[in-house]
Amino acid sequence: MRIERAELRHVELPLVFPFETSFGREETKECVLVRLYAGGLEGWGEAPAARAPLYNEETVGTAWHVLEEFILPLLLGRDLPNPRAFPPLVRHLRRHHMAKAGVEAALWDLFCQAEGRPLAQALGGTRGVVDVGVSLGIEDDVDTLLRRIEEFLGRGYRRIKVKIKPEWDVAVVRRIRDRFGAIRLQVDANSAYTPAHFPLLRELDDFDLLLIEQPLGEDDIVDHAALQAQLRTPICLDESIVTPDDARKALDLGSCRVINIKAARLGGLTAGIQTHDLCRARGIPVWCGGLLETGIGRAANLALASLPNFLLPADLSASDRYFPEDLIEPPVTLNADGTITVPSGAGRGYEVRVDRVQRCTLRTTTVAP
Ligand code: OSB
Numbered sequence: 001m002r003i004e005r006a007e008l009r010h011v012e013l014p015l016v017f018p019f020e021t022s023f024g025r026e027e028t029k030e031c032v033l034v035r036l037y038a039g040g041l042e043g044w045g046e047a048p049a050a051r052a053p054l055y056n057e058e059t060v061g062t063a064w065h066v067l068e069e070f071i072l073p074l075l076l077g078r079d080l081p082n083p084r085a086f087p088p089l090v091r092h093l094r095r096h097h098m099a100k101a102g103v104e105a106a107l108w109d110l111f112c113q114a115e116g117r118p119l120a121q122a123l124g125g126t127r128g129v130v131d132v133g134v135s136l137g138i139e140d141d142v143d144t145l146l147r148r149i150e151e152f153l154g155r156g157y158r159r160i161k162v163k164i165k166p167e168w169d170v171a172v173v174r175r176i177r178d179r180f181g182a183i184r185l186q187v188d189a190n191s192a193y194t195p196a197h198f199p200l201l202r203e204l205d206d207f208d209l210l211l212i213e214q215p216l217g218e219d220d221i222v223d224h225a226a227l228q229a230q231l232r233t234p235i236c237l238d239e240s241i242v243t244p245d246d247a248r249k250a251l252d253l254g255s256c257r258v259i260n261i262k263a264a265r266l267g268g269l270t271a272g273i274q275t276h277d278l279c280r281a282r283g284i285p286v287w288c289g290g291l292l293e294t295g296i297g298r299a300a301n302l303a304l305a306s307l308p309n310f311l312l313p314a315d316l317s318a319s320d321r322y323f324p325e326d327l328i329e330p331p332v333t334l335n336a337d338g339t340i341t342v343p344s345g346a347g348r349g350y351e352v353r354v355d356r357v358q359r360c361t362l363r364t365t366t367v368a369p
């Protein structure tokens with residue numbers, strides 16, 4: 001299929017409530033949307049780089065720059081046999097994984113539409129519903145967080161993830177356990193701790209958490225191995241796993257027992273599948289993470305999360321957990337049993353509400369060959 005033209009959009013959407021992690025607080029969601037045109041079809045993808053380089057090194061600005069100047073010019077006017085031909089095309093461009101992932105997702109959407117098949121099926125998905133949870137940020141006080149958890153349990157979420165950081169950890173988890181008992185609970189530190197915190201992190205071992213996500217530095221699988229050896233609770237790596245080969249190394253070292261797969265962090269859906277396959281071959285469970293994606297990015301994550309080795313609940317919530325108004329239709333909804341149904345339509349399986357995309361666009365450009 002010949003890729004004729006591309007459109008980039010820097011969008012900003014209000015969040016239903018602010019999201020605070022150990023690295024900062026977001027009141028709105030910003031990202032770059034990629035729209036590809038080919039043969040009368042439109043493919044959409046999301047590069048979930050944020051406004052500032054806090055989760056990783058990418059930003060809306062870097063993604064825009066690299067997409068416009070380097071990635072899209074390699075693609076436009078070209079005849080691609082399928083989306084798996086895209087990663088080799090951009091392999092020589094170092095990193096910028098979110099930018100690449102946005103284009104790859106749009107290509108998958110295009111090709112699946114052309115073939116009339118759902119994205120999940122093309123990726124190798126094997127289940128029609130995905131078990132999900134909700135990721136909740138740091139709040140001003142524990143009572144506010146407990147009220148949030150109660151609200152989301154009431155909506156039917158059956159797995160809760162809370163963000164932690166030094167001074168907002170053991171006591172918070174204890175209050176959650178005291179209040180809600182044996183719910184499925186996990187924590188995410190986004191790299192907020194150092195080896196000096198090992199005694200404190202060992203205290204978290206008493207709370208039967210599903211996992212402890214990325215406690216230490218994103219560049220440090222060595223100290224994570226030392227910590228995992230002291231814990232009963234599985235460590236799950238997020239930021240540290242940037243390529244499928246990083247997963248191999250972390251597993252060889254014993255740095256974690258679970259891996260969070262975000263196609264955007266890994267450079268695309270193909271790299272996500274490769275990481276999934278590698279973990280599956282080693283008996284390591286994975287789960288699908290999120291970056292507060294709009295419905296466009298979440299549709300791709302949902303399709304990926306339908307692969308067989310996604311064995312723990314995903315950070316994929318209903319549209320109304322994130323936005324007053326999502327960019328897709330129908331919105332993503334939660335089933336009564338705490339799952340989300342994988343759509344059966346061709347491509348991403350949701351309509352893009354271009355009118356809403358237009359309203360939240362801060363900047364747009366067209367790139368042509
Ligand atoms: O570390 O998983 C993370 C959001 C922004 C940046 C990092 C992370 C997150 C989340 C959100 O936890 C999960 C979701 O999209 O629901």
Ligand code: MG
Nearest residue numbers: 188213214238
């Ligand atoms: Mg994380």
